[in-house]
Amino acid sequence: MRRVLAARLGFALALVVCAFIGVYVLTALAPGDALDDGLRTSASLAAERSRLGLDQPVLSRLATRLGRLAVLDLGTSLRYNQPVLALVTQRTATTVQSGAAALLLALVIGIPAGVLGSRARSPVVRHGISAISILLLSLPALVVALVLAVVASGAGVPSFAVMVISLALPAAAVVERLQSRAMDAVQRELCLDAARARGVPRGAITWRHAWPLSLPSVLGVVGILAGHLLSGALAIELVTARSGLGLLTFEALMARDLDLAAACAAAAALIVGLATLTADLLHLWIDPRSAVP
Amino acid sequence: MRLARAIGGLVLATLCLCAVCAPWLATGDVATQHPDLALAPPSLNRRTLVERLPPTYRTLDERLPLTWFSGTLVRSADPSEPLLPLGSDSLGRDQWTRLLHGARLSLGLTLSGLAGAVLIGTAVGLLAGRREGWLDAALMRVADLFIAWPALYVVLVLRAALPLSLPFSALFALMTFVLTLAGWPIVARAVRAVTASERGRESVLAAEAAGASPTWILRRHLLPAATPVIVTQALLLVPAFILAEATLSFVSLGFSEPTPSWGTMLREASNPFTLRHAPWLLAPAGAIALVTLGVNLIAEKR
Numbered sequence: 001m002r003r004v005l006a007a008r009l010g011f012a013l014a015l016v017v018c019a020f021i022g023v024y025v026l027t028a029l030a031p032g033d034a035l036d037d038g039l040r041t042s043a044s045l046a047a048e049r050s051r052l053g054l055d056q057p058v059l060s061r062l063a064t065r066l067g068r069l070a071v072l073d074l075g076t077s078l079r080y081n082q083p084v085l086a087l088v089t090q091r092t093a094t095t096v097q098s099g100a101a102a103l104l105l106a107l108v109i110g111i112p113a114g115v116l117g118s119r120a121r122s123p124v125v126r127h128g129i130s131a132i133s134i135l136l137l138s139l140p141a142l143v144v145a146l147v148l149a150v151v152a153s154g155a156g157v158p159s160f161a162v163m164v165i166s167l168a169l170p171a172a173a174v175v176e177r178l179q180s181r182a183m184d185a186v187q188r189e190l191c192l193d194a195a196r197a198r199g200v201p202r203g204a205i206t207w208r209h210a211w212p213l214s215l216p217s218v219l220g221v222v223g224i225l226a227g228h229l230l231s232g233a234l235a236i237e238l239v240t241a242r243s244g245l246g247l248l249t250f251e252a253l254m255a256r257d258l259d260l261a262a263a264c265a266a267a268a269a270l271i272v273g274l275a276t277l278t279a280d281l282l283h284l285w286i287d288p289r290s291a292v293p
Numbered sequence: 294m295r296l297a298r299a300i301g302g303l304v305l306a307t308l309c310l311c312a313v314c315a316p317w318l319a320t321g322d323v324a325t326q327h328p329d330l331a332l333a334p335p336s337l338n339r340r341t342l343v344e345r346l347p348p349t350y351r352t353l354d355e356r357l358p359l360t361w362f363s364g365t366l367v368r369s370a371d372p373s374e375p376l377l378p379l380g381s382d383s384l385g386r387d388q389w390t391r392l393l394h395g396a397r398l399s400l401g402l403t404l405s406g407l408a409g410a411v412l413i414g415t416a417v418g419l420l421a422g423r424r425e426g427w428l429d430a431a432l433m434r435v436a437d438l439f440i441a442w443p444a445l446y447v448v449l450v451l452r453a454a455l456p457l458s459l460p461f462s463a464l465f466a467l468m469t470f471v472l473t474l475a476g477w478p479i480v481a482r483a484v485r486a487v488t489a490s491e492r493g494r495e496s497v498l499a500a501e502a503a504g505a506s507p508t509w510i511l512r513r514h515l516l517p518a519a520t521p522v523i524v525t526q527a528l529l530l531v532p533a534f535i536l537a538e539a540t541l542s543f544v545s546l547g548f549s550e551p552t553p554s555w556g557t558m559l560r561e562a563s564n565p566f567t568l569r570h571a572p573w574l575l576a577p578a579g580a581i582a583l584v585t586l587g588v589n590l591i592a593e594k595r
Contacts, residue, residue: 015441026454134297134593138586140536143578146562150572153565223441231445235540239563249446250544253453261450268446276441 008280012273016266020069021062023265024258028058032256035078052078065259075259079251087248088263095237095244096271098160099229102167106225109172111218114179119206129176136173141166141232142239149240159242167232171225178221182214189213212286219283223276230268294593301590304583312400315393318366320376323394324551327375327385332571335380347570380573382561391553392576398554400584402465403534406472411527413473414480419515421481422488423507433485436478447475448537452546461552468547472537476530483522491518528592532585539581555581 035048049055053064065075074084117129144166152162186192187210195209234246241247245267252260284290311318327333332348333340339357340350358370369376379389421432439447451471459467491497497514505513535555541547542556543563550557555577561567562574 011437011441015438018438019442023450026450030454031456134589135586138532138589139582140532140585142536142540142559143575143582146559146568146575146578149565150568154569227441227443230443234443234445234449235536238540238544239559250449250453253450265446265450268443269441272441272443 005277005280005284008273008277012270012277015269015273019269020262020266021066024062024065024262025058027253027256027258027261028061030256061258065262074263077252077257077260079255079257079260084259084263087260088245088267091243091248091264092245092267092271095230095233095246098163098167098244099226099233099271101164102171102229103222103225105164105168106171106175109168110175111179113172114176114218115183115206115211117176118180118183119210130180133173133176136169137177139170140235141170142235144169145236145240159240162240163233163236163242166236167229170232171229174221174225174228175218178218179214182217183210185217186210186213215286216283216290219279219286222279223272226275227272230271297590297593301587301593304587304590308396308580308584308587309400311393312396315397316365319387319390319393320365320368320378321387321390323386323390323553325375325386327381330375330377330381330385331383332567333377333381333385334571335378335573337376339374347567379576380571382558382574383567388558388573388576391558392555392580395553395555395558395577396580398548398552399535399538399556402468402472402538402554403531405465405469406476406534407527407530409469409473410476410530411480411523414477414526415484415516415519415523417477417481418484418519419488419511422485422492422515423511425489429485433482436481439475439478440482444475444533445537445540448472448541449546451475452541457546458549461548464548468538468541472534475537476534479530480523480526483526484519487519487522488515491515525592528588531588532581535581535584539577 033054035045035052035054040048046055053061068075072085074088076082077084077087080087113129113133117126117133120126120129145162148157148162148166149159151157152159183206189210191213192205192209195205200209230246233244234249236242237244237246238250245264249261249264249268251257252264329342333350336350336352337357339353339355341353343349343351357374357376359367359376360370361367367376375387377387377389379387379392381388382391417432417436421429448471451474452468455467455471491514494514497510500510500514538547538554539556539559542549542554543559545560547556548554558574558577562578568574
């Protein structure tokens with residue numbers, strides 16, 4: 001497990017660096033320029049470019065930027081005229097707040113629903129939960145956000161709640177399905193048979209014995225879920241014009257603001273990498289056996 | 294769960310059929326604007342404008358005259374007042390007609406993106422799964438990097454790096470290219486997993502011992518084994534692609550007016566106040582949800 005963790009950490013770092021470099025180079029090669037707003041004369045444009053070092057080749061600029069990255073100097077945003085690091089941290093915090101709240105809500109709804117969906121005695125409950133989850137799974141966060149925005153504008157619900165709920169509902173459906181499949185899968189474990197033979201009540205078998213066994217497969221997808229949530233948050237931020245990492249990325253890309261766009265991309269990669277790593281650590285804590293290869 | 298699969302298939306087939314028959318099912322013209330009927334609600338009767346802001350209509354007792362089967366399924370016989378089965382948008386354009394033509398574009402783009410992603414993904418997956426080695430490792434690391442990154446960010450970055458305003462056919466090709474680039478790693482990963490496990494099977498070893506060529510093994514053993522996985526992965530890519538198109542068009546990085554696509558139509562629905570007044574503007578969102586539902590019902594495993 002330690003080796004797996006080290007590999008995960010390495011992969012997360014590689015992801016962040018690749019995202020940074022990839023977006024930097026792609027945006028630099030894209031047509032258009034951060035300074036060219038149609039107001040400047042070509043002479044002042046050239047002067048400004050050489051002052052900012054924008055007339056150098058892309059690769060040498062990238063090398064300088066990566067060198068400064070080591071001391072956490074991410075440069076200055078040309079569009080906002082603010083240090084990139086402060087801007088990105090602030091916007092990332094907004095998105096991570098709603099994303100984390102949504103993830104928590106999704107787990108709180110999805111896990112009990114999944115256990116019930118697999119273990120409930122009544123077929124009505126089981127099929128009902130399965131049907132609801134498939135319906136929720138089919139409502140993309142973007143669609144939920146549009147509908148909720150209408151309701152919220154009438155009822156005066158804050159946009160934070162709209163964002164969290166529209167992110168959490170599809171995610172809860174994903175968690176429910178994984179959890180109920182994992183519960184189905186662990187039913188044949190010998191230790192559960194032994195517990196049943198000892199006369200342990202059904203509820204205790206489900207929650208004390210079977211559920212912890214099923215957790216690793218649910219935790220395994222937290223990284224993917226974090227990616228889904230970020231994608232959903234991007235769509236919602238674009239649609240409802242709520243400020244956050246997604247909207248910042250979009251604006252930076254459109255303004256060809258190289259440093260800002262690359263930093264945003266790296267921040268998104270960092271979130272996914274950290275989520276996966278946290279899930280791995282939780283897995284290690286819940287199931288110490290996984291530390292032994 | 295065969296019922297769920299049948300329902301899902303039926304939903305998708307109906308939607309595709311609607312998209313194919315769009316010109317015949319349409320009740321009007323895609324771009325014709327009716328300024329007197331902006332944000333008009335769906336109705337079979339004639340109506341008059343009673344207030345301009347927000348546009349409010351009074352439904353009259355008189356039915357709209359309809360002509361059936363004259364080139365199209367049904368159309369209003371009165372050219373000044375069109376039949377609006379799904380209401381109209383803020384420019385007074387027929388929402389139902391635009392939804393149908395938007396389905397052509399959105400589903401067509403999804404299908405061409407899928408074709409690209411499946412072709413490249415299958416090729417890469419087979420290539421990586423055939424032999425262990427540096428090529429396998431390198432290809433899969435690249436795929437992992439793509440998969441780990443939030444999908445919509447990949448699409449946004451790729452799209453934003455390309456020229457913004459383009460003629461329609463170039464734009465369609467470019468969007469297909471972007472979706473292909475974003476989708477291939479998911480197919481490749483699944484195909485590679487199947488190929489790698491299939492490669493060690495005795496039937497494959499026997500074929501090798503009998504002197505079968507690599508092409509033969511690829512065609513007769515590995516590809517058939519990978520087909521179900523490819524179908525599943527392709528299905529699961531459909532909602533992601535539709536959503537990517539919708540989001541890109543929404544922020545005017547995708548298709549642009551007056552071409553209707555589900556994303557450009559959703560732009561009308563972005564203002565909650567208009568939307569509360571005219572909930573039928575959410576029709577494209579409903580269509581997106583319907584496609585996703587169909588796919589989920591088919592891919593249902595339980």
